[in-house]
Amino acid sequence: MALTALYANKLRSFLASLGVVIGISFVILMGWALDGLDHAMADAFKALGADMLYVDKWDWAGGRRWDLIRQRKPITIEQGKELVERLQTPELAYMYSNAHRANFKCKDKAFTGISVNGTGWQHSQTPMGSILEGRHFSIFEAQQSARVAVIGYNVNAKIFPEGGAIGTLLKINGIDFTIIGVAKKQGTAFFDFLDNEVHIPFGAFIKIFGRERSVGISVKAGSEENMERVKSEIRGLMRSIRNLKPNQEDDFSINELKAFDEILNEMRKYIWGAGIGMTILSFIVGIIGIMNIMFVSVTERTKEIGIRKAIGARKSSIWYQFIIESSVLCIAGSIFSLILCSIIVYLAATFLPDYWPKADLLSPYLPYQLLFIASIVSIFVGIIAGLVPAIRAANLDPVDALRYE
Amino acid sequence: MSEIIETEKNPLIRIEHISKVYEMGVEKVYAIRDISINIYKNEYLAIMGPSGSGKSTLMNILGCLDTPTSGLYHFTGLDVSDMDDNELAGIRNKEIGFVFQTFNLLPRASSLKNVELPLVYGGVSSSLRKEKAMATLTDVGLGDRAHHKPNELSGGQRQRVAIARALVTNPSIILADEPTGNLDTKTGEDLMILFNSLWQKGNTIIIVTHEEFIARHAHRIIRLRDGLIESEEVNPNPTYSLMKN
Numbered sequence: 010m011a012l013t014a015l016y017a018n019k020l021r022s023f024l025a026s027l028g029v030v031i032g033i034s035f036v037i038l039m040g041w042a043l044d045g046l047d048h049a050m051a052d053a054f055k056a057l058g059a060d061m062l063y064v065d066k067w068d069w070a071g072g073r074r075w076d077l078i079r080q081r082k083p084i085t086i087e088q089g090k091e092l093v094e095r096l097q098t099p100e101l102a103y104m105y106s107n108a109h110r111a112n113f114k115c116k117d118k119a120f121t122g123i124s125v126n127g128t129g130w131q132h133s134q135t136p137m138g139s140i141l142e143g144r145h146f147s148i149f150e151a152q153q154s155a156r157v158a159v160i161g162y163n164v165n166a167k168i169f170p171e172g173g174a175i176g177t178l179l180k181i182n183g184i185d186f187t188i189i190g191v192a193k194k195q196g197t198a199f200f201d202f203l204d205n206e207v208h209i210p211f212g213a214f215i216k217i218f219g220r221e222r223s224v225g226i227s228v229k230a231g232s233e234e235n236m237e238r239v240k241s242e243i244r245g246l247m248r249s250i251r252n253l254k255p256n257q258e259d260d261f262s263i264n265e266l267k268a269f270d271e272i273l274n275e276m277r278k279y280i281w282g283a284g285i286g287m288t289i290l291s292f293i294v295g296i297i298g299i300m301n302i303m304f305v306s307v308t309e310r311t312k313e314i315g316i317r318k319a320i321g322a323r324k325s326s327i328w329y330q331f332i333i334e335s336s337v338l339c340i341a342g343s344i345f346s347l348i349l350c351s352i353i354v355y356l357a358a359t360f361l362p363d364y365w366p367k368a369d370l371l372s373p374y375l376p377y378q379l380l381f382i383a384s385i386v387s388i389f390v391g392i393i394a395g396l397v398p399a400i401r402a403a404n405l406d407p408v409d410a411l412r413y414e
Numbered sequence: 415m416s417e418i419i420e421t422e423k424n425p426l427i428r429i430e431h432i433s434k435v436y437e438m439g440v441e442k443v444y445a446i447r448d449i450s451i452n453i454y455k456n457e458y459l460a461i462m463g464p465s466g467s468g469k470s471t472l473m474n475i476l477g478c479l480d481t482p483t484s485g486l487y488h489f490t491g492l493d494v495s496d497m498d499d500n501e502l503a504g505i506r507n508k509e510i511g512f513v514f515q516t517f518n519l520l521p522r523a524s525s526l527k528n529v530e531l532p533l534v535y536g537g538v539s540s541s542l543r544k545e546k547a548m549a550t551l552t553d554v555g556l557g558d559r560a561h562h563k564p565n566e567l568s569g570g571q572r573q574r575v576a577i578a579r580a581l582v583t584n585p586s587i588i589l590a591d592e593p594t595g596n597l598d599t600k601t602g603e604d605l606m607i608l609f610n611s612l613w614q615k616g617n618t619i620i621i622v623t624h625e626e627f628i629a630r631h632a633h634r635i636i637r638l639r640d641g642l643i644e645s646e647e648v649n650p651n652p653t654y655s656l657m658k659n
């Protein structure tokens with residue numbers, strides 16, 4: 010009975026539930042975007058190895074103590090070497106160093122935006138050193154500081170769109186390197202800088218960029234369970250290598266991928282902050298819209314309510330009838346939102362990455378938990394919006410209601 | 415028929431000195447002032463009177479749709495003035511069948527659904543509901559119109575659906591407020607035949623009417639004026655408009 014009345018006023022019902030449609034769409038799209046972030050993070054962990062530690066002068070997560078960190082002394086090659094030699098617990102440890110400004114020339118063209126990563130042969134044993142094409146450099150090449158290079162995925166795509174990178178010469182600060190390999194794609198979305206690197210042997214890096222740069226030490230713990238043990242070993246060794254007194258703070262950082270979690274949580278906050286305000290607003294509009302239409306419906310059907318009461322409907326029956334009607338209105342709204350959002354999400358995930366590559370973290374499907382949340386929310390909104398009109402209907406005086414024309 | 419009134423001990427309905435007052439600002443409108451009536455089982459009573467004399471108000475009180483401002487109302491021995499809204503709804507549902515001048519059917523529901531509705535509120539199961547509603551519709555001669563909506567029926571047919579709806583719960587009393595008011599004379603007369611047969615089957619009927627020839631079907635006629643009983647007469651010679659068979 011409640012449904013026939015809704016059906017008879019399709020357009021009006023639709024307009025009334027528009028606020029709810031918008032509100033639920035916000036919730037769904039927000040949930041979807043956050044889900045995309047989570048997936049990106051999980052992917053990155055898988056690609057970069059969740060068991061990697063990076064001992065460095067710089068702190069990845071440390072925006073707060075930036076001034077202190079700047080004043081830290083660089084980690085020298087000797088200190089790095091000592092740490093690598095003395096470490097017992099990890100699976101792998103090797104030095105690296107980065108140069109973000111270097112002159113690149115290849116096929117007589119100059120490039121910027123590529124960074125150089127001087128690293129050990131062990132790099133090939135980590136997920137980041139996995140090779141798409143060609144090979145990584147060998148122990149021998151590393152020891153000889155050979156002029157060989159493994160280029161990142163984006164570098165290859167940019168310079169050699171038609172392929173043929175292997176064997177080509179690349180000039181770094183005027184010195185020739187032979188490209189021997191192309192790395193697999195590493196980063197999704199927020200880690201795509203990893204694909205803009207060129208990896209060369211650490212020794213060759215020093216010859217070009219000098220010995221004064223602070224170095225870092227990559228440590229592969231071997232397993233996530235081993236992380237804490239390895240971390241405390243690193244900390245103890247580094248403190249002794251750097252001659253720190255017991256009351257002095259660490260003057261180095263042990264970075265891990267979890268640091269990115271914090272950055273991600275920050276983004277999460279922005280998404281919620283932007284989304285939640287709009288969502289609340291549209292739900293308020295939605296509740297008012299539905300409530301209004303329910304009042305209209307009660308007034309229009311005063312006579313019907315009178316008839317129902319005259320033949321024995323209790324207050325609660327009338328109340329239920331209108332609560333169900335407004336809930337159905339909201340559920341219909343949420344089903345409509347789900348369909349709408351599915352289409353938006355599918356189109357966004359399919360076409361957006363063409364214009365904005367970071368969007369490739371978005372899934373073309375809605376997470377199923379959102380369907381559950383959307384239905385709960387819509388029933389809740391329906392009950393809230395229908396409550397006062399339903400009570401008014403239930404309390405109508407039967408004689409007055411019957412006389413209403 | 416007058417013997418029945420005198421020998422019956424416990425009236426189905428007993429009202430004593432009831433009044434209904436509407437406060438219109440400072441002014442008080444007495445819809446009914448002081449009315450006492452006993453109505454017995456299987457009575458056939460007509461209430462007449464000029465417009466505004468309080469007939470509908472009285473019917474609404476008798477039908478538990480409305481409560482009197484003062485006075486006593488006993489229905490099958492129960493004190494109705496003590497009841498809350500839900501108990502009154504229960505009485506209306508099970509004990510009272512209402513028939514209105516304007517039919518008051520739900521326009522979007524079929525005849526069958528309309529007749530089923532009191533059973534829905536009475537908590538009767540779906541299959542039994544259909545069965546009873548269909549049987550009652552057949553009783554009023556509309557078995558073949560079960561799936562028609564009110565706007566596909568004539569006035570007389572609509573009123574028969576309304577009567578079926580009133581009868582379907584097998585109530586103690588049928589209250590009809592000007593049931594022929596919106597019908598032509600011939601159709602009204604046909605409807606009175608139906609009422610007569612209901613009375614013959616043992617139903618108790620109260621009918622409000624403006625028309626003398628309709629009232630002549632009843633066995634007792636009460637006339638109201640200005641919210642008071644003006645006269646009460648026993649009709650020694652009720653019209654039996656039964657079909658010749």
Ligand SMILES: Nc1ncnc2c1ncn2[C@@H]1O[C@H](COP(=O)(O)OP(=O)(O)OP(=O)(O)O)[C@@H](O)[C@H]1O
Pocket residue numbers: 436438443444445446463464465466467468469470471472
């Ligand atoms: N809700 C109300 N508020 C104020 N006055 C009312 C109300 N209902 C009825 N009345 C008054 O009570 C009196 C009796 O009304 P009622 O409807 O019972 O008359 P009636 O005999 O049924 O008349 P009719 O033959 O026209 O149907 C009238 O004067 C009417 O104006």
Ligand SMILES: [Mg+2]
Pocket residue numbers: 469470471591
């Ligand atoms: Mg009247």
